[in-house]
Ligand SMILES: CSC[C@H]1O[C@@H](n2cnc3c(O)ncnc32)[C@H](O)[C@@H]1O
């Protein structure tokens with residue numbers, strides 16, 4: 190008789206091995222961290238003596254579930270911002286809060302919380318991607334869980350790295366220190382094509398290949414991501430990633446919602462794995478990945494929850510069921526993604542997608558003892574049938590719940606026995622998480638009260654208080670003005686620009702909030718063609734005005750930021766009370782008149798169609814200077830043949846507001 194540490198008997202054993210072997214009165218023998226044998230109970234009882242023999246009481250004994258994509262510390266952000274589109278959710282809420290709160294302490298607590306939730310729901314291994322990943326790894330290993338832990342790298346500063354070079358150095362250090370750990374596979378995560386440069390993608394792949402560790406990333410999560418990629422690089426995301434050398438590494442690609450047949454074939458050919466995240470993709474309305482086709486083409490597809498702030502839980506039972514249901518619905522075929530395939534994706538195939546199937550994902554001799562017991566005799570999942578071997582998978586996928594998991598062993602160690610967590614203190618974790626929630630609530634409440642604070646939170650805004658003299662006169666025809674401008678020897682033309690200006694104004698009932706303008710200038714060349722486009726976002730504070738003869742001094746704060754997002758993003762993020770759009774054709778001259786620089790704008794209002802205006806503007810620095818410039822502005826208006834008596838002091842948005 191051979192000696193083992195644990196012999197689990199009297200179980201319905203679902204091995205999830207290549208042959209999908211099942212043993213109705215089955216047993217599993219464990220020695221140290223590994224499975225020694227799996228088979229019929231009588232066979233194993235005749236062959237092994239064990240220090241601990243456990244009668245499983247007829248429960249289902251199966252490999253632990255594998256969560257193939259998540260961001261575990263985001264448990265602390267669960268429920269923070271919901272019912273939003275991905276870009277607004279991510280850039281408007283998650284990233285600003287992460288910049289403020291994410292620290293080693295934050296990720297440790299969030300990881301403990303996630304591990305408690307995942308162990309309770311039968312997850313033994315997960316693929317993570319976050320900041321301070323070394324602290325994620327420590328907390329995971331302390332909880333006794335197995336994980337692929339990927340340190341993130343982005344092109345902009347992140348909570349743990351001021352630059353991507355620093356991010357890459359942190360990732361290298363982390364991988365070097367943790368490679369070979371019994372529970373943790375260290376890895377690197379260039380976040381996504383849209384948050385990384387080609388240099389980052391290439392360097393990350395080289396690093397992963399150098400250490401022979403997987404690389405974890407997001408690919409083609411939304412249609413918008415793919416459309417932008419096509420516009421900027423003339424190809425979809427997978428060929429772009431390939432061009433950047435990403436697939437030189439063993440890739441785990443989360444989402445892949447908007448990939449075409451060619452991209453699926455490329456990923457399969459290059460040995461990449463996919464993590465399918467149905468809840469997150471449905472909740473953020475990103476779409477549904479072509480999972481059925483991926484499987485037909487031989488791609489390894491695992492199932493993930495994604496972060497608990499976009500799901501909003503880490504329940505793999507729900508995720509597996511959803512994957513099966515939605516695949517049936519989108520293919521209009523109830524035979525699509527049957528229960529055994531869905532469960533395979535959450536076990537062995539998930540491990541394959543993570544490039545970890547040599548150690549976990551099925552109950553087979555030589556693999557680590559990562560296993561769970563599921564109570565299959567409760568009122569909601571009883572009775573059960575054994576005529577068709579698929580019934581056992583169907584029971585788990587369609588009827589069982591996370592709370593049916595009673596016992597969890599990882600790497601040969603029990604982490605839950607009889608529904609009692611052995612490595613984590615849930616009460617302490619809960620109390621600490623509530624304290625974070627209180628602080629984050631206070632931070633966001635303050636921010637949400639101010640449009641300007643919201644603008645600064647999404648980054649890139651710089652303040653510039655400006656004072657300007659401005660005078661505007663309606664004109665009926667620009668030709669005489671242009672003639673006067675071009676031929677008057679007193680006026681020296683320094684520069685000329687011609688552009689179509691598209692302004693979108695966000696107005697707020699509370700005028701103290703100021704207003705936002707998203708301005709897109711389409712520059713027109715001498716042939717009348719659009720030359721280039723410039724987008725800017727300006728927050729204009731409440732202005733104070735001083736009237737001078739024939740001019741107005743406006744004083745107001747302006748925050749300028751590059752408009753890197755779509756107008757739709759800004760509308761959903763700022764939620765203005767009113768939106769106004771103004772389109773004009775502008776001839777803009779920078780001139781010198783009496784040793785003073787002025788801008789002369791000859792504007793044709795196209796939308797709303799309200800005629801033509803001559804506008805004279807100049808920056809100013811003091812009241813005295815403003816007074817002088819307003820007098821000069823009036824003279825300029827007269828010289829150009831318009832009447833200074835008709836001067837209007839208001840901005841277009843005020844002028845045109847119905
Ligand atoms: C750099 S990894 C963590 C980073 O990713 C953000 N994140 C969480 N879920 C998603 C998702 O579905 N798509 C893109 N980015 C996501 C998270 O907030 C972190 O900033």
Ligand SMILES: [Zn+2]
Nearest residue numbers: 407443495496
């Ligand atoms: Zn993700």
